[in-house]
Amino acid sequence: MKADKKLSEHFLKGHEKYLRHISIDCVVFGFHENELKVLLLKAKYAGKWALPGGFILTEEHMDEAAGRILKERTGLDKIFLQQFYVFSDPDRSTKKINQGFLKNLGIKLDKSWMFDRFISVGYTALVDFTKVIPEPDIFSEKCEWFNIHEIPEMILDHENILVKAWGYLRLQLNFQPVGYNLLTTKFTMPELQKLYETILERNLDRRNFQRKIIDTGILKRLEETKKGGSHKAPYYYKFDLRNYKKALRAGMGFEL
Amino acid sequence: MKADKKLSEHFLKGHEKYLRHISIDCVVFGFHENELKVLLLKAKYAGKWALPGGFILTEEHMDEAAGRILKERTGLDKIFLQQFYVFSDPDRSTKKINQGFLKNLGIKLDKSWMFDRFISVGYTALVDFTKVIPEPDIFSEKCEWFNIHEIPEMILDHENILVKAWGYLRLQLNFQPVGYNLLTTKFTMPELQKLYETILERNLDRRNFQRKIIDTGILKRLEETKKGGSHKAPYYYKFDLRNYKKALRAGMGFEL
DNA sequence: CTTTATTGCGTTATTTTGACACAATGTAAA
């Protein structure tokens, strides 16, 4: 099989291409139908799910590497990425698990660089759910979105990474263009509020939320309204990127 | 010379002992005489100053490595450490600089692991200035404290790392036991206020600061006062660690 | 014993936040 040959080469020659001991794991957040979602890959033959990850080319900036890795998985360019933590437990990737994975692949490689210890840098990625075309890679049989509350069994310490990323997202809500990156360009106030409520995991007063977010001046109301519901049609809004960036520098307060 | 032999061995055999491509750089903050200080090393023969840094043993947790590195430099155990950013520019450590450094040492080593590209994980360390005994290592001729506003010329991207660490410290002021770790066990209210003012780089109203910090309940006032100034003697305080940790979880607001 | 610098404690005005009321409006049912 062609895919297997590519895999073999990866295990045999990867160390010439990539920095050893260092990996990247991305937690890709999306927002759809009022739910926070995470993009996961199902590892071939392993039967468990994994965060999209990869390695750093010998002369590549790590942030670029993260972008490159994600482009292959989502089809998107210029994704909003942020490193948030380094996972360095010496036992986080055990040889046992990786060897089992290889055996199932039918490849006999006892001394691949892949069995070395890896320190992994965690990145959060915020993407527009509607624009992503999920793509599995040669290591994976599937690539799918999962509701943040319905995460399947994951390999290694990936669940831990995911939980930590979510906490980071919550902390960053006041300082980063979370809304700008997770929503489509056009959205309604209830949609934006739901996003905040989902990330903060608590309900916000509709009227106070609106006042607060309007006062920051980061939004521009359009003339258009979103019709379809059997009730008053909400206005569409879009971000005023200029003001947004200015407001973010100051931090806009939604308390935890 | 014995030191040179140790150095040679480091350059020749280090890769057997440490993970390649990964280093740690620590920004050690202290507070003394109302000034924020940083602990720096003067690199031998290089003539420039450097952050205390090091490498990760093949089976060591990265956080432990950071602690181990700092223990050698400060004589302190159980230092409050936090990773804050990963510096991964492929050009951040150029071969030219390192080779010059080696040449000056009188050691001819063209293919040392030390010339590989390094990705460095930045840590902030908060220490009690009065308890630190600065110790240079075999790479350094000096180890000294510097005022944060009087930083000398530094090697590589270390000044950049330092600046980023300071920004991180500011952000963490409301969420981390910054005061607890930077001050001696006994301190006065004006001392604590100066610490906050120095980190935030702005003046705070003395009376509002006092009220706010007292209201959090994180302090315990002692009967003792600090005499010596030609004015009313301020009370000593110490942290109520129980309440401090509780308050930190909620975050206590000093805005930027 | 007076002066000086600074502390401890307090007051008031302003701003921000939280809780809630009510009219307006797009669709579906009558």
Added chain:
DNA sequence: TTTACATTGTGTCAAAATAACGCAATAAAG
């Protein structure tokens, strides 16, 4: 066509948090 319903847009008011400032108390120096 009219009515019912769900949800939106806007506004009010009390409570809480913050900012700005006053003044008496006191340790040391002259």
